[in-house]
Amino acid sequence: MASRDKKIQPDWWSKTLAGVLLGLTFSFALVGCFAWYGPGGITADSKVQFNMWITPAIWLPIMSFVYLFNNGKQAWMYLAGANVLAYAALFLLR
Amino acid sequence: MKVRSDILRIYQSLHIWTGIISGMVLFIGFYAGSLTMFKDAINQWMTPPSEALAPIATHQYDDLIAQAVAQYPDAAKGFTLNFNHADKAPMEWFEQGSDRELNLAGVVRQASFDQDGQLVSQVAEPSVLADLVDMLHRTAGIFGEVGHEELGVYVLGVASFLYFLAIVSGVIFLLPTLVKSLFSLRQNKTSSRFWLDAHNAVGILSLPFHIVISLTVIVFAFHDQLYDGLEHIVYREQPMFTRPAPPKVEYKLENVPSVAELQNLVKTIAPEHKILSMNYGNLTTPRATIRVGVFDENSTMRGPVHDYVFIQPYSQQILSSTLNPAPEGIWVRTVASFFALHFGSYGGELGRWVYFVLGIMGAFLFYSGNLLWLEKRRNKKGPEQARNVRWMASATVGICLGSMLAVAACFASAKWIKAYTDSLNYAHMWVYYAVFFACMLSAYLKGAAKSSVTILRLLVITCLAIPANSFIALMLPSLAIWPADSFSDVVLELVAIVLAALFYYFAKQTAKRVKQGEENSVWVTKQSLA
Numbered sequence: 001m002a003s004r005d006k007k008i009q010p011d012w013w014s015k016t017l018a019g020v021l022l023g024l025t026f027s028f029a030l031v032g033c034f035a036w037y038g039p040g041g042i043t044a045d046s047k048v049q050f051n052m053w054i055t056p057a058i059w060l061p062i063m064s065f066v067y068l069f070n071n072g073k074q075a076w077m078y079l080a081g082a083n084v085l086a087y088a089a090l091f092l093l094r
Numbered sequence: 095m096k097v098r099s100d101i102l103r104i105y106q107s108l109h110i111w112t113g114i115i116s117g118m119v120l121f122i123g124f125y126a127g128s129l130t131m132f133k134d135a136i137n138q139w140m141t142p143p144s145e146a147l148a149p150i151a152t153h154q155y156d157d158l159i160a161q162a163v164a165q166y167p168d169a170a171k172g173f174t175l176n177f178n179h180a181d182k183a184p185m186e187w188f189e190q191g192s193d194r195e196l197n198l199a200g201v202v203r204q205a206s207f208d209q210d211g212q213l214v215s216q217v218a219e220p221s222v223l224a225d226l227v228d229m230l231h232r233t234a235g236i237f238g239e240v241g242h243e244e245l246g247v248y249v250l251g252v253a254s255f256l257y258f259l260a261i262v263s264g265v266i267f268l269l270p271t272l273v274k275s276l277f278s279l280r281q282n283k284t285s286s287r288f289w290l291d292a293h294n295a296v297g298i299l300s301l302p303f304h305i306v307i308s309l310t311v312i313v314f315a316f317h318d319q320l321y322d323g324l325e326h327i328v329y330r331e332q333p334m335f336t337r338p339a340p341p342k343v344e345y346k347l348e349n350v351p352s353v354a355e356l357q358n359l360v361k362t363i364a365p366e367h368k369i370l371s372m373n374y375g376n377l378t379t380p381r382a383t384i385r386v387g388v389f390d391e392n393s394t395m396r397g398p399v400h401d402y403v404f405i406q407p408y409s410q411q412i413l414s415s416t417l418n419p420a421p422e423g424i425w426v427r428t429v430a431s432f433f434a435l436h437f438g439s440y441g442g443e444l445g446r447w448v449y450f451v452l453g454i455m456g457a458f459l460f461y462s463g464n465l466l467w468l469e470k471r472r473n474k475k476g477p478e479q480a481r482n483v484r485w486m487a488s489a490t491v492g493i494c495l496g497s498m499l500a501v502a503a504c505f506a507s508a509k510w511i512k513a514y515t516d517s518l519n520y521a522h523m524w525v526y527y528a529v530f531f532a533c534m535l536s537a538y539l540k541g542a543a544k545s546s547v548t549i550l551r552l553l554v555i556t557c558l559a560i561p562a563n564s565f566i567a568l569m570l571p572s573l574a575i576w577p578a579d580s581f582s583d584v585v586l587e588l589v590a591i592v593l594a595a596l597f598y599y600f601a602k603q604t605a606k607r608v609k610q611g612e613e614n615s616v617w618v619t620k621q622s623l624a
Contacts, residue, residue, distance in 0.1 A: 050429050
């Protein structure tokens with residue numbers, strides 16, 4: 001892949017914003033899937049606490065590795081794509 | 095391991111900037127956090143021997159509650175029972191304020207029976223020394239409120255977010271040299287090499303602890319916002335928290351079951367545990383709850399000190415518990431273990447000491463990180479250092495060392511203030527902030543080099559003053575201060591001596607660097623150059 005040979009652009013602001021915003025929304029969607037389809041379902045007693053706890057545990061690794069995208073635009077596109085998929089799973093399958 | 099150089103460069107920048115922004119508040123959060131591991135010991139150390147009311151037998155508690163409420167109707171709203179505790183009164187309640195957050199004007203009334211079975215009670219002004227340390231741990235001493243949360247908690251939440259990025263980026267840019275350099279402490283090369291090796295070794299060896307702390311602090315700070323997000327995106331019309339409908343009885347004390355009945359209820363889910371305390375809250379409302387603190391040395395505790403069982407007193411229902419053994423209790427138990435991982439309450443007394451040391455090591459990590467940042471930006475060609483470097487050096491010394499000196503001063507003065515003034519808790523705050531800002535000012539005016547040596551020397555003296563007070567109290571019994579009078583009191587003062595020895599060593603080393611170190615550095619005073 002040709003693009004792999006290029007150096008990574010830092011694009012600090014754009015990647016950081018993508019990680020903060022889209023990373024968080026993606027984490028919520030993923031946790032949402034776990035909340036609805038995971039063990040115990042949506043009504044399991046106190047599961048909401050667990051769900052709240054794991055949200056940042058998903059968000060922060062995304063935040064940490066968002067800088068590996070070649071540039072800011074790519075970060076926004078991939079994370080937006082991941083969001084679309086995750087929200088489709090959350091809302092359409094329910 | 096090989097990592098591409100452009101990736102390394104990006105993560106190096108990320109590490110440096112997230113670290114330098116979050117380092118100093120985290121420093122305070124960590125060393126103060128280490129001290130909070132022994133919050134109970136600090137409270138005990140601050141309780142004069144004469145103050146504790148006598149413990150009573152379990153079957154006497156119902157009588158005590160009835161008589162206390164008859165005499166002090168306010169107590170009917172809520173109170174706490176303590177069982178088998180030499181330093182805590184059998185029954186106590188807040189006449190002013192509450193036990194939530196740092197409460198300077200709190201007034202607690204304690205009650206017990208005397209030898210003839212007569213009700214005795216006294217007003218105690220609880221010392222907030224331990225709470226002050228806890229406040230520094232949670233907020234780094236930053237004042238103000240946002241909504242119903244302290245501003246400092248949010249500041250530490252954001253700092254923790256950056257801290258997670260600093261952890262990951264630090265590991266990534268260390269990967270290529272990790273194996274080679276992990277266990278090497280190159281003392282004979284330059285001093286900056288030594289600091290770097292130590293910084294890396296401490297960071298890597300306590301990595302799991304740091305990941306746990308950063309994630310839990312983010313949750314502690316932003317749980318409301320995260321719940322809001324879950325509510326809007328995930329749960330929507332689904333209720334997130336369910337609470338059984340309150341029973342239809344009159345909410346008054348006569349309808350609350352006896353202590354023995356409640357204890358039997360607790361025993362159904364915690365047969366092995368000792369019941370330490372029962373906190374009766376909101377008794378006159380439908381939200382009435384009794385929080386029971388239970389303790390078992392051989393199991394994982396989920397709270398800072400013990401596990402909890404929550405009971406609705408009027409329906410005698412167990413609302414929830416951090417040790418619910420039923421299969422559906424898996425979520426509460428798992429979440430409770432996240433708390434335990436932060437509080438270090440899962441490994442008994444040894445676990446507390448391990449957390450104490452890990453916390454101090456964390457503080458070292460942030461301090462050394464700042465020193466490395468300064469070293470990197472040093473102008474090696476001349477004695478004049480850039481303004482931002484001088485300021486950062488002063489801030490590092492003033493804030494980090496200054497905050498520790500301020501806490502030490504609080505401890506050294508605490509017993510005198512308690513014995514000879516009426517406004518104990520305000521005095522604690524004055525001592526802390528006066529010393530802290532004085533250190534900041536001196537670091538700014540006199541520069542990092544001079545003030546670091548001064549502050550470290552003062553730390554030695556102040557730490558030694560803590561056991562010296564005990565000595566004075568023993569020599570001059572007419573004074574109103576009191577000596578260490580229990581095992582944990584003695585250990586606390588021994589720790590102060592160990593810390594004094596450490597600070598003495600640091601002061602000596604720092605003074606040496608000021609006199610003999612490389613000339614072109616913020617760590618050299620103008621006088622020593624001349």
